[in-house]
Amino acid sequence: MNILSFLAMLILVITIITLVFGLIAYFLYKTRESKKKKYNQKIHYEEVLNETGDKYIFFEE
Amino acid sequence: MVKNFLIILISLILILLLGTVLYYFYIDFFKITNIFAKVGSSLILSFTTIIIIRYMLLLFFSILKIILKSSKNIDYRSISTDEKVTIIVPAFNEEKVIVTSIKSLINQTYPNIEILIVDDGSTDKTFLKAKEFEFENENKSLKVLTKPNGGKAKAINYGILHSTGSLIMVVDADSKLDKNAVLLMTRFFEDEDIAAVAGSVYVSNQTNIWTKLQALEYIEGLNMVRNGQAFLKLVNIIPGPIGMFRKKALFDVGLYDNDTYAEDCDLTLKLISKGYKIDFEPDAIAYTEAPENLLDLIKQRYRWTRGILQAINKHKSLLWNFKINPSATFTMWYMLFESVFWPFMDIWTNLFIIYFAFFSGYSILMFYWWSMFTILDVTGAIYCILVTGEKISLILYAIYYRLFFIQIINIAKILSTFEEWFNIEMSWEKLERKGNL
Numbered sequence: 001m002n003i004l005s006f007l008a009m010l011i012l013v014i015t016i017i018t019l020v021f022g023l024i025a026y027f028l029y030k031t032r033e034s035k036k037k038k039y040n041q042k043i044h045y046e047e048v049l050n051e052t053g054d055k056y057i058f059f060e061e
Numbered sequence: 062m063v064k065n066f067l068i069i070l071i072s073l074i075l076i077l078l079l080g081t082v083l084y085y086f087y088i089d090f091f092k093i094t095n096i097f098a099k100v101g102s103s104l105i106l107s108f109t110t111i112i113i114i115r116y117m118l119l120l121f122f123s124i125l126k127i128i129l130k131s132s133k134n135i136d137y138r139s140i141s142t143d144e145k146v147t148i149i150v151p152a153f154n155e156e157k158v159i160v161t162s163i164k165s166l167i168n169q170t171y172p173n174i175e176i177l178i179v180d181d182g183s184t185d186k187t188f189l190k191a192k193e194f195e196f197e198n199e200n201k202s203l204k205v206l207t208k209p210n211g212g213k214a215k216a217i218n219y220g221i222l223h224s225t226g227s228l229i230m231v232v233d234a235d236s237k238l239d240k241n242a243v244l245l246m247t248r249f250f251e252d253e254d255i256a257a258v259a260g261s262v263y264v265s266n267q268t269n270i271w272t273k274l275q276a277l278e279y280i281e282g283l284n285m286v287r288n289g290q291a292f293l294k295l296v297n298i299i300p301g302p303i304g305m306f307r308k309k310a311l312f313d314v315g316l317y318d319n320d321t322y323a324e325d326c327d328l329t330l331k332l333i334s335k336g337y338k339i340d341f342e343p344d345a346i347a348y349t350e351a352p353e354n355l356l357d358l359i360k361q362r363y364r365w366t367r368g369i370l371q372a373i374n375k376h377k378s379l380l381w382n383f384k385i386n387p388s389a390t391f392t393m394w395y396m397l398f399e400s401v402f403w404p405f406m407d408i409w410t411n412l413f414i415i416y417f418a419f420f421s422g423y424s425i426l427m428f429y430w431w432s433m434f435t436i437l438d439v440t441g442a443i444y445c446i447l448v449t450g451e452k453i454s455l456i457l458y459a460i461y462y463r464l465f466f467i468q469i470i471n472i473a474k475i476l477s478t479f480e481e482w483f484n485i486e487m488s489w490e491k492l493e494r495k496g497n498l
Contacts, residue, residue, distance in 0.1 A: 008428035011464070012418055015411050015427065018465040022472035029359040029473075 071443055079436040083113070086429040095421065101413045102426065108406050109433060116437050119289035120444065126292045127343075127448060137170075137241070140248045145173045146305070147226030148243070151216035153181040155234035156190055158350065163194050165237035167203065171244040176203040178234075179220045182210030187234075214319035221308070221316060229306045232347065236302035237265070239346040246305040246345045256310035256337030257329070259287060259296045260303030260345035261449070270458075271358055274466045275351040277455045280445040281438070288448075291341035297392045298326045299339065303347035310337055321375060322487065323368025326396075330376045334389045343448070359473045366477040367487055369400045401478055404471035411468065435463045 090106055093099050148166055152159055159178070166176050180188040191205045208219050217231055228250060230243060242260060249258045264276035290296045299306075304325065314331040321327045332339060352358040373396060376389075380397075383390040410430060418424040438459040446453055480487070 004425060004428055008424040008426075011431045012415060012424050012427045014464055015431075015468065016415060018468045019408070019411060019472065021465075022469040025355055025469060026359060026473050026476050029356045029363070032356060033360070 075436050075440045075443070079113070079433060079440070082429060082433050082436065083109070086433070089425065089429075098417055098421065098423070101417065105410050105413070105426070105430065108410070109430070112403075113433070113437065116441070119286055120441065122289035122292035123285050123444075123448075126288050135245075135248075137244060140244055141251070142171060142173050142244075142247070144228050144247055144250065145175060145226035146171060146228045146230055146243055146247060147175045147177060147220070147224035147308075148230045148232055149217055149220035149224065150176070150178045150232050150234050151181055151213050151220065152178055152183065152187050152191065152234035153210065153213075153216070154183045154185045154187060156183070156185040156187045158235045159187050159190050160194075161237050162232070162234050163191060163203070165240075166232065167194070167201075168240050169238065169243045170240050171247065172200050173226075174201050174243065175224065175226050176201075177220045177223060178203070178205045179216045180205060180207040181213070181216040182208060212319050214317035214324040217324075218316045221311060224308070227308050229308050229311060231301070231304050231306070233301045233349065236262075236347045236349045238303065239344075239348075242303060242345040242347065243305075245342050249340050249342065250305075250307055252338075254338045255294075255307070255340055256332045256335075257296075257299050257304060257306045257339045258345075259291075259299040259339065259341045260305075260347055261287075261343050262300050262302050263346055263348050263449075263451070264351045265348035266350050266353065267452075269353060270461070271355060272351045272353055273455065273458050274462055275358070276451070277442060277458045277462055278466075279351075280449050280451050280455070281441045281459075285441055285445050285448075287341045288343055291339075293388075294338035294340055295333065295388055295392055296339040296341050297329060297333075297396055298323075299329050300347075301325050302349045303345060310335075321368050321371035322364050323372050326369050327372040327375065330372055330379070330389070330392070333392050334376060334379055334386060336386065336388075355469070359469075362470055362473045363477045366400060366474045367481045369396060370478060370481045373397060373400070400474065404474040404478075407467070407471050408475060431463060435460060438463055 086106065086109075090099075090102050093102055150159075150162060150166070155162075163176070163178065166174075178191040180191065188205060188207055194203055195205055196203050204223075206219065206223060208216065221229055228247060230246070232238060246258045246260060249255050262279055264272055264279055267273050267276050287296050310332060311328075314328070314335055317324050317328055318331075329339065352361050373393060376393065379386065379389045379393045381390070414424075414426045414430060418427065439456060442456045442459045445451070446455060
């Protein structure tokens, strides 16, 4: 195998790994953002009320 | 002098090397007999030729611009300081970086300045930290304004409505300016046709491979490209960290809009569509904090890609407006090429070459493809380092840049394009600042 073929093979392997890695990274980013979004979501008082079985909650200052 | 000569010599050798690789690519292309491979290779070859021409033209225009600039010796004392400049810094939760940013603005050599920090409803100590710097004297002042959170575009507009200067400079809160930045940018406004001037953006936190690769991308892709565009007075994006505008022109186009995620690109397109000219001052420098990890980098590029596509979609009538406004049409097609065609073609080529190598064992195409672009990147990096004075070690990163960095970025761009195409809801929170400004 000459040097050019070896380099071509090496770059080919790195490219395949990078493409797969790039896809995984993008979906990891999307997962992280959707988790953050859920965590930051504001909940309405009525929703809390439904969850607690219509039992009123009082907040102390 | 010797250093410059060596760098020019190396660049010429690299361009010759590029020509040689391209020549062998053409020779090999004529040897291919399989019709499927022939069609695929001809697509790759023609696309590569377009990219090389684009690269060489930008490099050529950039060199011309620098030659023109060096022929006019700038005497800092002769620059008029009559025009008052209002610097607007929109800030939302920027407590980690706001002090550094403010200090760099106060230290500007331009004497006639009004600084307005617009706190966009921050929930941290941004307002309090900025408030400590409030002052007012004969020619310089710093005021902190606050308003309920409404986004960057609205915060800048709020600042413009409260400004007294005839020139408006917009600076991101996570950026710090070089002391002569304002002085150097104001001189362009002696030409009445100039509506805006963009400055150079450098990465301040070159701490790991991701930020170093971005540093290279900034000096090469942004500064070299902008210098080339500036030769035609058609800079297509005025960067968030440093941009100066004529106030009259801003009102003429209706200030910033908040209907895209790339308000700077949208505004630039509005100015170009009205026939205004936009220039670039490479020596007006802003240092900015780049994302330090891959997921944050993807997050930034996601916003940029979707924002630019939103701006292109908003002004899509300009795409077919060549007879009325050729500059605007050219800019729009250029942006479409950079943000959509190029990433798609790059990834498609890689997939085609991989598929072809697996089924025919012919993998040399990958070497041609990679080596040509790496030679271009190294040549561009050498040129930019000569022009900007950045670290020489960045040249080595040009190899990694083409090997994996740009592929990951292009995948993110393509997937973001699909999301924009299918109108998937976009929510974007600002990047978390590390304070490495």
